[in-house]
Amino acid sequence: MQRLDHKIALITGAGNGIGRGIALRFAQEGAVVGVLDVMPDGVNETVRQIRGADGKAHALICDLRDAEQVETTLAAFAKEAGTINVVVNNAAVMPTGRMHETSLENWDAVFDVNVRGAYLVNCAVIPGMLAIGQGSIIHMASVTGIRGLPGIAAYSATKGALIALTRAMSTDYARLGIRVNAVSPGTIDSPMLHNFLAAQQRPEVLRGMFDDMHPIGRVGTIEEVASVCVFLASDEASFVTGSNYEVDGGLSSKGEQPQD
Numbered sequence: 001m002q003r004l005d006h007k008i009a010l011i012t013g014a015g016n017g018i019g020r021g022i023a024l025r026f027a028q029e030g031a032v033v034g035v036l037d038v039m040p041d042g043v044n045e046t047v048r049q050i051r052g053a054d055g056k057a058h059a060l061i062c063d064l065r066d067a068e069q070v071e072t073t074l075a076a077f078a079k080e081a082g083t084i085n086v087v088v089n090n091a092a093v094m095p096t097g098r099m100h101e102t103s104l105e106n107w108d109a110v111f112d113v114n115v116r117g118a119y120l121v122n123c124a125v126i127p128g129m130l131a132i133g134q135g136s137i138i139h140m141a142s143v144t145g146i147r148g149l150p151g152i153a154a155y156s157a158t159k160g161a162l163i164a165l166t167r168a169m170s171t172d173y174a175r176l177g178i179r180v181n182a183v184s185p186g187t188i189d190s191p192m193l194h195n196f197l198a199a200q201q202r203p204e205v206l207r208g209m210f211d212d213m214h215p216i217g218r219v220g221t222i223e224e225v226a227s228v229c230v231f232l233a234s235d236e237a238s239f240v241t242g243s244n245y246e247v248d249g250g251l252s253s254k255g256e257q258p259q260d
Contacts, residue, residue, distance in 0.1 A: 002030030003234045008082045010034040010074065012064060012121060013091030015042020017190040018140065020049075021222035022088055022229050027055030029230055031086065034077045036060040064091055064117030074124040083128040086233045089118040089162070090140040094155040094192055096199055107154050114158035118165070126178065133177040136233050139166050141182040143248045152196075159184070163244050170242030179241040181232050186248025187219040216249030 009026050013019035015037030027033045027050040035046045035057050043059045050057035058081060062073040078084050092114045095106045118139060129135030144152055145159030166182040173180060187193060187210045197203040211218050228245050231237050246252045 002028075003230060003236070004029035004031035004086070007031040007086045007233060008034070008078070008084050009086035009088070009233060010036060010060075010077065010084050010121070010125065011088045011090060012036045012117065013140075014046050015039045016046075017192055018185070018188060018222050018225055019088075019090040020046045022090065022226045023057070024049060024053075024055075025223070025226040025230055026086075026233065027057060028053065029234075031233070032056040032058070032081050034058050034060050034074075034081065034084070036062055036064075036073070037091070038063050064120060065112045067120050070117075070120040071124050074121070078125075078128060083132050084125045085129060085132065085135045086138075087121060087125050087136070088138045088140065088229055088233070089121055091117055092140065092155070092158070092192075094152060094196065096151050096196065097153065098151060099153040102154050110154040110158055111161075114155070115161050115165075118162060122169070126173070129178050130173075130176055135178040136237070137169065137178065137180045138229055138232050139163070139180070139182040141166070141184040141244065143184050143186045143246065143252050146184060146244075146246065146252045166244060167242050174241050179232075179237065181237075181240060181242070182244040183225060183228055183232070184244055184246045184248065184252070185220060185225050186214055186246075186251040188222060188225060189219050190222055193219070214249035214251050215253070218249065220247060220249060 009031040011023045014023040014035040023033050023035050037043045040061050047057040047059045062069050139162040141162045142159035144156040145163050163182050169180040
């Protein structure tokens with residue numbers, strides 16, 4: 001028996017990067033996976049890879065900023081696949097800049113996707129989870145929500161919000177069968193890192209500094225994040241709620257900040 005048999009899992013931001021890696025791993029573990037992203041090409045490619053490995057996947061193209069789209073899309077997925085009992089709120093955007101360099105438009109945009117999107121998804125799936133008396137919600141937070149790193153003020157604020165939301169929700173739903181946890185990756189070798197580095201003046205130097213600043217001596221991999229999510233989604237984590245798993249090679253405990 002696979003670890004996620006009988007799980008109907010929704011992964012947001014699953015068109016590439018960490019979200020795609022989680023979707024692929026969940027399907028390998030037996031889950032029926034809803035692959036949600038705003039970019040059709042990314043969604044279709046993730047679904048293609050899952051089905052090519054004999055997994056079960058549904059393509060869900062949706063703008064998480066649109067409440068009506070979220071409700072309609074998730075209702076259709078649940079009607080076709082069954083009640084959603086696992087959610088990974090992974091979709092995120094990461095504009096760069098210090099606070100005073102961040103426009104109001106960019107500030108609102110990052111909160112719309114990273115926090116409001118999670119709110120809309122949670123509100124859409126929780127009634128179904130309550131009806132069946134079980135569910136697992138995972139918020140993809142970040143080490144940047146725990147400690148300060150330069151140049152990503154808005155992103156850091158949203159990730160801190162998700163950690164706080166995780167703790168609040170866990171107390172609301174623990175006795176109703178819904179577990180809520182967060183995963184806070186350190187620097188992960190992913191498209192988001194590649195895009196961030198490309199916007200810097202010294203990307204090669206900064207990449208080496210990212211490796212060095214993690215006590216373990218390197219940045220993490222998408223598979224390492226996905227493995228923690230599999231555990232939290234599975235029945236093996238039945239006594240785990242309200243926790244924030246720091247998948248960061250020790251970065252949140254110690255280590256130096258990179259200087260641009």
